Amino acid sequence: MKKTYLLTPGPTPIPESVLAAMSLPIVHHRTPAFMAVFQEVQTGLKAVFQTQQDVLLLASTGTGAMDATVNNLFEKDETVIALNTGKFGARWSKIARAYGVNVVEVSAEAGDCIELAAVELALQSHPNVKGILFQASETSTGVKLPVQQICALAKKYNVLAVCDAITACGVFYLPMDAWNIDVLITGSQKAFMLPPGLSMMALSETAWAKQAITKNPRFYFDLARERKALSTHQTAWTPAISLIVGLRESLKLIHEEGLQEVFKRHGRLARATRAGVEALGLQLFVRKIEYCSDAVTSVRIPDSIVDGKKLVQHMRDQYGVIIVGGQDELDGKILRLSHFGYCGPFDIVTAISALELALHDMGYPVTFGKGVGAVLQSLSQT
Numbered sequence: 137m138k139k140t141y142l143l144t145p146g147p148t149p150i151p152e153s154v155l156a157a158m159s160l161p162i163v164h165h166r167t168p169a170f171m172a173v174f175q176e177v178q179t180g181l182k183a184v185f186q187t188q189q190d191v192l193l194l195a196s197t198g199t200g201a202m203d204a205t206v207n208n209l210f211e212k213d214e215t216v217i218a219l220n221t222g223k224f225g226a227r228w229s230k231i232a233r234a235y236g237v238n239v240v241e242v243s244a245e246a247g248d249c250i251e252l253a254a255v256e257l258a259l260q261s262h263p264n265v266k267g268i269l270f271q272a273s274e275t276s277t278g279v280k281l282p283v284q285q286i287c288a289l290a291k292k293y294n295v296l297a298v299c300d301a302i303t304a305c306g307v308f309y310l311p312m313d314a315w316n317i318d319v320l321i322t323g324s325q326k327a328f329m330l331p332p333g334l335s336m337m338a339l340s341e342t343a344w345a346k347q348a349i350t351k352n353p354r355f356y357f358d359l360a361r362e363r364k365a366l367s368t369h370q371t372a373w374t375p376a377i378s379l380i381v382g383l384r385e386s387l388k389l390i391h392e393e394g395l396q397e398v399f400k401r402h403g404r405l406a407r408a409t410r411a412g413v414e415a416l417g418l419q420l421f422v423r424k425i426e427y428c429s430d431a432v433t434s435v436r437i438p439d440s441i442v443d444g445k446k447l448v449q450h451m452r453d454q455y456g457v458i459i460v461g462g463q464d465e466l467d468g469k470i471l472r473l474s475h476f477g478y479c480g481p482f483d484i485v486t487a488i489s490a491l492e493l494a495l496h497d498m499g500y501p502v503t504f505g506k507g508v509g510a511v512l513q514s515l516s517q518t
């Protein structure tokens with residue numbers, strides 16, 4: 137037997153009470169009992185999204201909601217701007233192109249953030265743009281984007297602000313209505329502490345108006361049909377019943393702690409993680425501290441470790457601590473430590489302890505306790 141610790145940015149660990157709720161006998165979805173659950177979940181989700189709009193529940197992962205967004209809002213030969221700060225930004229471009237939508241990409245180097253001036257320039261040079269598609273937190277690099285400023289630009293140029301908030305919603309402050317976010321998307325296996333398979337999304341009135349005039353062929357992911365079903369506390373198709381029952385419990389946990397307290401906890405854990413890795417002489421991958429997302433911390437693997445992929449494998453196989461490395465061209469170059477969702481101070485202590493051991497095993501000079509000491513020091517200050 138080896139005890140394992142899941143410290144990845146999705147799936148994230150699941151609280152015991154959520155697991156217990158999901159293990160109850162299945163209820164039928166066209167019953168008053170389920171509709172009551174559904175209504176409770178609506179109220180809880182609106183509070184997390186900080187919106188007055190309906191929050192749609194789709195039986196898909198987050199990418200399904202991204203796909204549904206593009207298909208419902210943009211037609212072939214229309215143009216969108218996609219902000220590419222990493223793998224998930226690139227995914228917006230891929231989805232849009234799959235539907236024949238023209239994409240103007242504004243990119244940043246991995247670990248860097250987008251320049252607002254470049255976004256504005258793209259808006260000025262392409263007056264026919266219909267939307268800006270971006271992430272609030274780019275999970276592949278750990279970069280946080282300036283959502284409020286991006287939305288202000290979208291409003292100024294009268295285009296839709298479409299935000300993949302899959303590792304942002306429920307992680308840090310991101311008020312949908314107050315910031316004029318037109319589409320906000322998230323998924324169950326991130327800050328909502330559930331297994332994968334459920335996506336949640338909301339549209340502003342402006343986005344709904346565009347949806348109504350966008351004439352793409354669509355069937356399963358017809359958001360207007362979902363909205364209509366939602367008015368009677370239902371979904372268009374069979375919902376992911378057990379996940380929604382689990383969601384009621386995870387929303388209860390979030391609101392019992394208090395949304396602002398949840399955000400503060402994530403901030404505290406992110407700071408402690410950064411303190412721990414820096415005390416070990418490692419470098420953060422994100423270029424500036426103000427770009428660091430509170431969801432995930434990405435760390436450069438030191439050059440002295442030739443096989444960078446092995447570090448992550450070793451932490452898993454030798455110590456049972458499951459973190460993730462980089463994706464695609466960042467594979468072997470960075471590691472990523474997650475600190476949101478069902479995560480507390482001792483998860484950070486665990487992660488940094490295992491990192492110290494694994495670095496030592498791979499020949500990197502470590503004074504044991506130095507990273508952990510800095511984590512505890514940081515935690516004690518906040």
Ligand SMILES: *Cc1c(COP(=O)(O)O)cnc(C)c1O
Binds near residue numbers: 198199224273275302
């Ligand atoms: C996890 C993630 C996704 C993809 O979600 P799936 O549930 O794997 O489809 C998209 N965007 C971001 C920022 C993510 O972190």
